[in-house]
Amino acid sequence: xxxxxxxxxxxxxxxxxxxxxxxxxxxxxxxxxxxxxxxxxxxxxxxxxxxxxxxxxxxxxxxxxxxxxxxxxxxxxxxxxxxxxxxxxxxxxxxxxxxxxxxxxxxxxxxxxxxxxxxxxxxx
Numbered sequence: 001x002x003x004x005x006x007x008x009x010x011x012x013x014x015x016x017x018x019x020x021x022x023x024x025x026x027x028x029x030x031x032x033x034x035x036x037x038x039x040x041x042x043x044x045x046x047x048x049x050x051x052x053x054x055x056x057x058x059x060x061x062x063x064x065x066x067x068x069x070x071x072x073x074x075x076x077x078x079x080x081x082x083x084x085x086x087x088x089x090x091x092x093x094x095x096x097x098x099x100x101x102x103x104x105x106x107x108x109x110x111x112x113x114x115x116x117x118x119x120x121x122x123x124x
Contacts, residue, residue, distance in 0.1 A: 001026045001027065002026045002027035002032065002098050002112075002113040003024065003025045003026050003113070004022055004023070004096050004097070004115035005022070005023045005025075005115055005116070006020060006021065006022050006095065006096050006115045006116065006117055007020070007023070007118055008020040008021045009093075009094060009118030009119045009121075010119075011121045011122075011123065012086055012121070012122055012123070013123050014086060014087055014088055015085060016086050016122070017082070017083060017085075017086065018083045018086065019081070019082050019083070020036070020081040020082075020083065020094055020118060020120070021078055021079070021080055022034060022078065022079040022081070022096030022115060023076075023077060023078045024077045024078070024079075027100075027113075029074065029077040030053070030074050031100060031101055032053055032098040032099060032100055033050060033051060033052045033053045033098070033099040033100075033101070034050065034070075034096055034099075034104065035048075035049070035050040035051075035096065035097045035098075035099065035104055035106070035108075035111055036048040036049045036050070036081045036096055036097075037094070037095045037108065038090075038092035038093065038094045038095065038120075039092055039093050039095070039117075040089075040091060040092040041092075043092075045108065046061065047059075047061055047108070048060070048061050048064055048068065048081070048094070049068055049070045049081060049104075050070070050102075050103070050106065051070045051071075051072060051079060052104040053099075053100075053101050053102055053103075053104075055072065057103050057104055058104065059103075059104055059105055059106065061106070063089075064090075067084050067085045067086075068081060068082065068084070069081070069082040069084075070082075079096060081094070083120070086120075088122045088124045089122075090120060091120060091121050091122050092119075093117040093118065093119050094117060094118050094119075095114055095116075096114075096115045097111035097112075097113060097115070098111060098112060098113040098114075099112060
């Protein structure tokens with residue numbers, strides 16, 4: 001059983017930056033791929049970025065490539081999502097999720113554990 005807790009969301013102006021954290025407990029953290037997803041009001045939840053369990057594969061949704069960056073700290077059992085050059089359309093609740101021995105790809109159904117989410121609001 002893996003528990004995930006997101007933090008770092010908030011209100012920021014367009015062009016600003018935030019760093020989201022996903023802290024894990026339970027399980028063997030190093031064997032889990034972590035994915036970031038987001039859900040905007042009235043929209044379906046969508047994939048944002050993913051990091052494979054080995055740590056060598058990273059995937060980004062096209063609209064965030066070059067602006068968002070994932071990283072992880074195995075010692076702290078934490079994955080980060082750096083959000084730069086934020087746009088109002090990035091406003092959403094951001095969730096992290098864990099997939100045992102996964103590649104960090106975009107299939108939501110592959111992820112066994114989910115956090116509660118953190119709100120990111122970007123004002124224009």
